[in-house]
Amino acid sequence: MNFCSYALYFFYLFLLPIYVIPDSNKIKVSKTEFDSTFSQVFIFKGSSHIVAIDPSKNLAYSSTNEGVDWKPIDSIPKGSAHYLFDHPFDTNTLFILSDSTTHFITKDAGKTWASFKVPHKPFLKSQSVLSFNAARVGYIIYM
Numbered sequence: 001m002n003f004c005s006y007a008l009y010f011f012y013l014f015l016l017p018i019y020v021i022p023d024s025n026k027i028k029v030s031k032t033e034f035d036s037t038f039s040q041v042f043i044f045k046g047s048s049h050i051v052a053i054d055p056s057k058n059l060a061y062s063s064t065n066e067g068v069d070w071k072p073i074d075s076i077p078k079g080s081a082h083y084l085f086d087h088p089f090d091t092n093t094l095f096i097l098s099d100s101t102t103h104f105i106t107k108d109a110g111k112t113w114a115s116f117k118v119p120h121k122p123f124l125k126s127q128s129v130l131s132f133n134a135a136r137v138g139y140i141i142y143m
Helices: 003-020
Strands: 040-043 050-054 059-063 083-086 094-097 102-106 116-119 130-131 138-143
Touching: 040 083, 050 083, 050 094
Parallel strands: none
Antiparallel strands: 040 050, 050 059, 083 094, 094 102, 102 116, 130 138
């Protein structure tokens, strides 16, 4: 190989990728300020949807664009969002537990939320308020 071949090889190997990489691969950073830090954050796998809990107001927030914009989840009353529990066997399901007998669930990665009632308040001092069944995904033990 002569010098021109080496120079061309060097150009294709090291310099051309610098000019070919599109701007869409650049990392974008955005900043949103809140009155307090989130106590829990959950990112749905394979989605740009994020759910977080503000413990100072017990408020659930949602972002549909990877955290650029945030808004309170309208279907969850203010002051009732205390804990997030993800379903270990269903990546689209997330629970938001309150300190009362009414709790909230999404089965579509946070797009819609439904409330459900149980006869007793959760024992929130326990780490395992919800226990899940791998064989029967819809079966959940509530403590």
